[in-house]
Amino acid sequence: MSKEQAMMHMLESAAKMQWNIAMILEAKTVEAEKARNWIINHVGMQAFEQNEDQLKKPLEIHEQLVEMLEGLTRVQTGLCNNMKALLEADEGSEGGMGGMFGDGMGGEDFST
Template sequence: MSRNETYHRMLMAASHFQLNIALILEAKAVEAARSCQWICQHLSGVHFEDHGEQLKKTIEIHDQLIEVIDGMTKMEQALAKNIQIILGSQEEESGAGQGGDQFGTLFPFGGENNQ
């Protein structure tokens, strides 16, 4: 298998991985919407001792969702870094790396600001 074929397979695997991540995030969004509806319809101030307890429970639910989103974001940034490395090594081999980061403007995955 040639190097180009290997890179192509790696990029295809990364794209399938991205698709699966998108499906997971979509499912989490649906789950969050259902949870929101259930919480708004079934949990009221009557179910808690005081307002502080009610606030504590809602913050706990939101923290769980934020942890999932944060984990997915970190995974996306790692994948983006790998793709940048692959694309950067292809540029160097072909001698097209003279004009700076050619693919960085086309595929701004993760970015240097997010690290």
């Protein structure tokens, strides 16, 4: 496998991971919206024995969401660092990325 092909595979993999992360975030958004609607409609003051309990439950939910977002942020940071390393490694050759995208001005055919 040539260096150009390896770089293309890395770029395709990074794009697929970004897509999957976007799908995770979309699913979490839908899940959070459903939970919010259920809580608004079914959980009232009478569901909690003390005011402390009324505060603890939402804080637990928010803590879980923050942990999930921190994990996704770490994944994104890792992807970003990998892409920076890839781009910096080829920066000096033929305008970056080894000229694999052509000069960027013409009508190259990338369908193959």
